[in-house]
Amino acid sequence: MASGKGKNSPSPALTIYPLSPVGAAEIDGIDLSQDLLPEQVAAIRAALADHPVLIFPGQSLSKTRQARFSSHFGELEGHIGKLSDGSTFPTVHTLTNLDAAGTLINMDVARLNWFWHTDKSYHAVPALVTILYAVEVPPSGGDTQFANARLAYDALPTDMKARLDGLRAVHDWVASRINSGTSPATAEQRRARPPISHPLVRTHPETGRKSLYLGVHVSYVEGLPEAESAALLAELTDHIGQDRFVYTHRWRRGDVLMWDNRCLLHRAVPNYEIARHPRVLNRTVVIGTRPF
Numbered sequence: 001m002a003s004g005k006g007k008n009s010p011s012p013a014l015t016i017y018p019l020s021p022v023g024a025a026e027i028d029g030i031d032l033s034q035d036l037l038p039e040q041v042a043a044i045r046a047a048l049a050d051h052p053v054l055i056f057p058g059q060s061l062s063k064t065r066q067a068r069f070s071s072h073f074g075e076l077e078g079h080i081g082k083l084s085d086g087s088t089f090p091t092v093h094t095l096t097n098l099d100a101a102g103t104l105i106n107m108d109v110a111r112l113n114w115f116w117h118t119d120k121s122y123h124a125v126p127a128l129v130t131i132l133y134a135v136e137v138p139p140s141g142g143d144t145q146f147a148n149a150r151l152a153y154d155a156l157p158t159d160m161k162a163r164l165d166g167l168r169a170v171h172d173w174v175a176s177r178i179n180s181g182t183s184p185a186t187a188e189q190r191r192a193r194p195p196i197s198h199p200l201v202r203t204h205p206e207t208g209r210k211s212l213y214l215g216v217h218v219s220y221v222e223g224l225p226e227a228e229s230a231a232l233l234a235e236l237t238d239h240i241g242q243d244r245f246v247y248t249h250r251w252r253r254g255d256v257l258m259w260d261n262r263c264l265l266h267r268a269v270p271n272y273e274i275a276r277h278p279r280v281l282n283r284t285v286v287i288g289t290r291p292f
């Protein structure tokens with residue numbers, strides 16, 4: 001739990017409770033609304049290398065404080081989409097099923113998040129970490145799932161690893177709208193997000209480990225006939241989504257989750273009464289490096 005006592009203690013020690021062999025851990029002993037010491041930032045980075053999903057329970061974060069905490073890890077992404085809660089805060093995006101008047105709304109855009117993806121993979125320089133803060137959660141359900149793409153890669157047969165070696169996939173905002181059955185990309189979104197090619201297997205710049213890198217934003221695998229590309233993507237998506245690679249997070253109000261997009265896929269699970277219960281999460285995304 002957060003200390004709630006103002007300043008963080010000068011001790012950088014974090015208490016880390018591993019939750020899942022898939023790489024999720026809960027971290028205690030830190031109040032993210034307070035200024036962090038460089039040692040605490042370093043300790044969080046180190047924890048992330050071992051546990052790509054970090055959960056900080058019992059936090060209380062304004063948007064300003066969330067942006068400040070997030071910016072310890074790099075430059076923050078802006079958001080091209082219109083904010084559904086009417087907010088103009090450029091780097092803190094609210095995922096919500098409420099409109100500005102507090103009325104439950106159409107979830108068309110959020111549908112995209114129900115499919116496995118890694119954040120901003122349609123950018124030349126995609127996301128490093130995403131940070132979600134639970135402002136309001138349904139009484140049950142509304143979970144978020146994480147699939148460990150590093151473990152999934154490691155578990156592939158040798159001949160599949162050889163087949164994937166050197167392959168690249170095109171990630172495209174237009175394709176992700178089609179793949180998820182959401183409304184077509186606007187002209188502005190098309191202009192801002194031209195298709196981009198990334199390796200299908202990427203190497204983590206800090207751990208040196210390889211991970212599958214795909215998801216709903218992928219349009220096709222370069223150099224393969226259309227049917228073969230689609231079959232390969234479907235096979236890999238099925239593989240990565242197996243229970244043995246997946247951690248399911250059941251939200252509590254005040255949870256902050258931080259995850260490493262370079263070695264995980266994630267998706268929101270629509271397993272709650274969307275038209276009945278608000279689900280409000282504030283989201284920041286830290287820009288990463290070009291995948292290789």
Ligand code: SIN
Binds near residue numbers: 113
């Ligand atoms: C996301 O896909 O970034 C959001 C996940 C969620 O709403 O649970």
